[in-house]
Amino acid sequence: MKPFVLSCDSHVVEPKDLWAERLPASLRDRAFRSRKDEKNFFVEANGMTLLKMQVADGVSGNEKIGRYEIDLRIKDMIRDGVDAEVIYPTTGLLTPRLNDRDLELASCEVYNDWVLKHFEAHPDIFVPAAILPVCSIEDAVAELKRCVSLGYRTAMIPGRLPTEVPKYNSDAWDALWEVAASAKLPMILHSGTGGETTMERGFGAALINYMLSGRGPIDSVAYLVASGALDRFPDLTVATMECGSSYLNYLAEILDEIYPAHIHYVRPKLSRKPSEIIAQQVKAAFSHDRSAVENRHVLGHQTLMFATDYPHLEGSFPYSREVIAENFRDIAISEQEKADILGLTAAKLFGIANPKVLTDA
Template structure:
């Protein structure tokens, strides 16, 4: 079997850096001042959201004299420029990509219904004009306000009419809202997504945060950095279980879920575990489903991964065909600058049909309109 020199792939996960004046340009000042904003310093970042402040550590510049902005711009030239981005994608061997917000992800921590609804609409209008209209290869996800289900439904339908094919939801709802498995409350949203053929896109590590509880550091002390990074993956798995066990996917068989950046080997394990609980504790199970939980996962849930060497086996040997690769451009844990090295490490020993399914086919299930990437180069 000949090994390609260049493997072309679609990406189930990337991010776009919004301009710092996005909300100032599109919202009244009283609202714009409360939308998420970021200030970067040597070794840390301050994010302000609706009167709350969050501090998080960032990589420190080395001894080169470069600022943090210099490092970010050098690392990924197309992080906030669609023209340069397409050049980056061509160089890396990426054809089409799903793009999530960056600072916009913090909108899930807003507490005002009016601010949230106005803010996500402004973000979605900008992404339509700046990202979607730049190229059919760029598929931005629509942000949605979860502070009121009617607002969420209205924004999903508005964005679908604008051409959006996916809607981004955080992996947990804002405090005070009902969790996703309360199907009677959220069913209008699942219906809107299904009827508009909009993919429900969960991105890991996007749970709303509260300034009083701190940000993102569950573990401290030895191993804390790796522990905190690893535990962010669990939110996508919990959201998936909520959608399956509540009967949401049973009632909406055409609804598709994408869990981005959370790896993929968890799918078969999670399916087995849910099946065991559904079977062994059957007398306690409500609602009753039309088929085993694992079958819903295998049929309606997709997952993207970057480097996980076991993810290929989840598709090849464990039967989960909905595994797709993602670059996580332009983040540090992504593959920018070494995409081809990563793809070769993952797929040089894999059969052609497995490589094709994970790099192209699963993505095309969800977004067939992106067409075919260039052929792998031999």
């Protein structure tokens, strides 16, 4: 019997005119727009170029037919052995870089209203994540409250905050953590969101930039643990996407080492060891991370979840079965642990009431 597989990190491609048509009239001339020439693809908004990428085939030899259409998406999922997905935006990942409070809030509202409606017929297959504005924490709190009332089961905040926004170790964020904790709604830190993603150019830049993009969520987890934010809100869970899972062990061990050594300087004092906070309140999704599986006993296998990053080039589609097999190859692991990592832990976290395998084929 094939285990239930939930990709905790998958993306939908929004309709090209989503924001241009649905934003308030006064903001539409600054809405997200995309274009491309023979060499590059661009996303522009608010008079800025927010993304510039070399034009590629976008599929690396494996066409993804379900970027937008749900029926075609389910066909790709069955082909790949994936039974459910947590859904994040594509263009909408750039909202923290709009640099305008009203435009950012309205753009989040437009996406959140659209994506929930788009996937509403399949609540046990798709879990859309709300996106929150961060130019104003007050707006983030208000939008999260609205999204909770709409039935959202998770929400995304930037992995790397814009420089003008208070960092995650500021108690200014406590109002947001309180809403999320009260709703038992996990907060997602996704790689490559918030700050500039092109940090290096020249030799090795493609690899270096991808590696650095994952640092945002990792650093943010450290801020949330060390500042006592997670300790103050024990019902709050945060999860990181697209930066692997092995970092959790390193982070837990170094913070456990430094906490007692520097206890005289530590503010605030924590009620639990950093490793205990991480084990109880942090989860990390991976696609390729054998070392995380091999060392799962450091923090417990419940910290680990699987993701395909569909339909992105670095994702595992259409080879997720092979990738899963490689992650567990020659590792002594129980079937229950394996099932938890591949989908059951995430199903519980994201409120999938009836996790079902789409097909055994």
